[in-house]
Amino acid sequence: MxxxxxxxxxxxxxxxxxxxxxxxxxxxxxxxxxxxxxxxxxxxxxxxxxxxxxxEDKVVKNRLHPDFTPEDQQAEVDRALALGARRVDIGQGEQSWVVLADPEGNEFCILAAEQ
The missing domain is CATH 3.10.180.10 (2,3-Dihydroxybiphenyl 1,2-Dioxygenase, domain 1)
Known part of the structure; x- marks a missing residue:
């Protein structure tokens, strides 16, 4: 195990x-x-x-990334952006989740709040 x-x-x-x-x-x-x-x-x-x-610096899209489910998606997106994250487009299109990157470019997603 x-x-x-x-x-x-x-x-x-x-x-x-x-x-x-x-x-x-x-x-x-x-x-x-x-x-x-x-x-x-x-x-x-x-x-x-x-x-x-x-x-070396990060140069390509992550093959593995964390997803987070908050109580308030927009509040967490805003908080992450205020801390220095940035929005990224990895070809996701219009989705219920928001793709962000940390200060070194590692992608992560903030999902819509669970209903």
Whole structure:
């Protein structure tokens, strides 16, 4: 049996990107002994996120991305944009979700609130 323990995110600046995601998600973060930034979710909210330093910038669309379901989609989109996210067009067309990118260009979606 496997335990899903971490999601690893390559980052040009793991300190800045980890801090951005920690603020967006409202999760505590720390730097581990390897210099990686670790975000710890509340119990029952998924695995840790680990931000790892890489020398190259992101250049293509993510093959894997997180989706978030808020109570108020527009409020969360506005909050993400105010923190430095940007809207991106990955060919999704008109959908009920909003595709955004973090400061290093990693895509994520904010879904419509559940009814």
């Amino acid at each position: 496997l335990n899903f323990s971490q999601i690893c995110v390559d980052a040009h600046d793991p300190t800045a990107l980890g801090a951005w995601w920690a603020e967006f998600l409202g999760w505590p973060h720390r730097t581990d002994s390897d210099g990686d930034v670790v975000l710890t979710p509340p119990p029952g909210h998924g695995p840790e996120w680990l931000f790892l330093a890489v020398p």
